[in-house]
Amino acid sequence: MNIDNLNWKILKCLQQNARMSSAAIGRQIGITSPAVSERIKKMEDAEIIQGYTTFVSPFEAGYQLKALITLRAFMGMLKPFLEKVKTYDEVVNCYRITGNENIVMEVVLKNQKHLESFIDQLISYGETKTQIVLSHVVKHSEIKPLK
Amino acid sequence: MNIDNLNWKILKCLQQNARMSSAAIGRQIGITSPAVSERIKKMEDAEIIQGYTTFVSPFEAGYQLKALITLRAFMGMLKPFLEKVKTYDEVVNCYRITGNENIVMEVVLKNQKHLESFIDQLISYGETKTQIVLSHVVKHSEIKPLK
DNA sequence: AGTGAAAGTGATATACG
DNA sequence: CGTATATCACTTTCACT
Numbered sequence A, B: 001m002n003i004d005n006l007n008w009k010i011l012k013c014l015q016q017n018a019r020m021s022s023a024a025i026g027r028q029i030g031i032t033s034p035a036v037s038e039r040i041k042k043m044e045d046a047e048i049i050q051g052y053t054t055f056v057s058p059f060e061a062g063y064q065l066k067a068l069i070t071l072r073a074f075m076g077m078l079k080p081f082l083e084k085v086k087t088y089d090e091v092v093n094c095y096r097i098t099g100n101e102n103i104v105m106e107v108v109l110k111n112q113k114h115l116e117s118f119i120d121q122l123i124s125y126g127e128t129k130t131q132i133v134l135s136h137v138v139k140h141s142e143i144k145p146l147k
Numbered sequence C: 001a002g003t004g005a006a007a008g009t010g011a012t013a014t015a016c017g
Numbered sequence D: 001c002g003t004a005t006a007t008c009a010c011t012t013t014c015a016c017t
Helices: A005-016 A022-029 A033-045 A078-087 A112-122 B005-016 B022-029 B033-045 B078-087 B112-122
Strands: A049-056 A065-073 A091-097 A103-109 A126-138 B049-056 B065-073 B091-097 B103-109 B126-138
Touching (some): A005 A049, A033 A049, A049 B005, A065 A078, A126 B078, B005 B022, B005 B049, B022 B033, B065 B112, B078 B091, B078 B103, B103 B112
Antiparallel strands (some): A049 B049, A065 A126, B065 B126
């Protein structure tokens, strides 16, 4: 399925505010709300739109630390880790990557003690490297059309 | 502002589907829709809720490669980079981190050629390390209450 | 802080260019 | 693929608790 100009305008609106009504989107781009709703539904069915989420402030939720943790899995420990990682509340994102290191995780933590106990849970799976996040410079910037 | 049990239930719904109506949330958690709307507005004002977004498939949008790029900025080049990075369409996330390396970016790219030209744009700011993302194992998992 | 009711607005289905 | 209309659902406001 192709993403035409109108759909890109809809995606721009929805990426900026997923709770925007079809009517409001329609007013901005110059079509009626049923037309917007139909286009959204088709993009959902085609999995161009993969879902809608809410950004909850980790800080306000009590997570005062953010870190990137890189894991170099021990022999035979990557597969068990890929299952286990889904169960950790601390892991917001987890990427499997090429190279000597296998995994990069974005994690949220209460404090240094929590970081320590979290890393302790990882040591059976492999060697870890921890980088504390000082600031989230670009946050989920929107996907734009290729030039 | 505190996040009580009811607000956590609302946040759970909204993190799973930001387009869920207040009425539908109310039915699930046992309060009326005006009560839900009011709680949502208060969490927005308190910046517990930082926004609502839509996941657009980078693949469907023509970005067939995802990578993590680490930057070790040259002396005096970090600040200019922190401004410049906001203008790159390829950068979905950018973190400033502790350690010898200053920056980790999650980037989406059309193909290897695009990766090459993107890295070329970075070399004036510092040394880069590129890790291709094989799979996004955990994708924006929801923020949950601390135990 | 939550309910219930009224008014306005939005969503959805259908018929039609 | 879009509009127009009608019906139903949702949101918002407000008086009340």
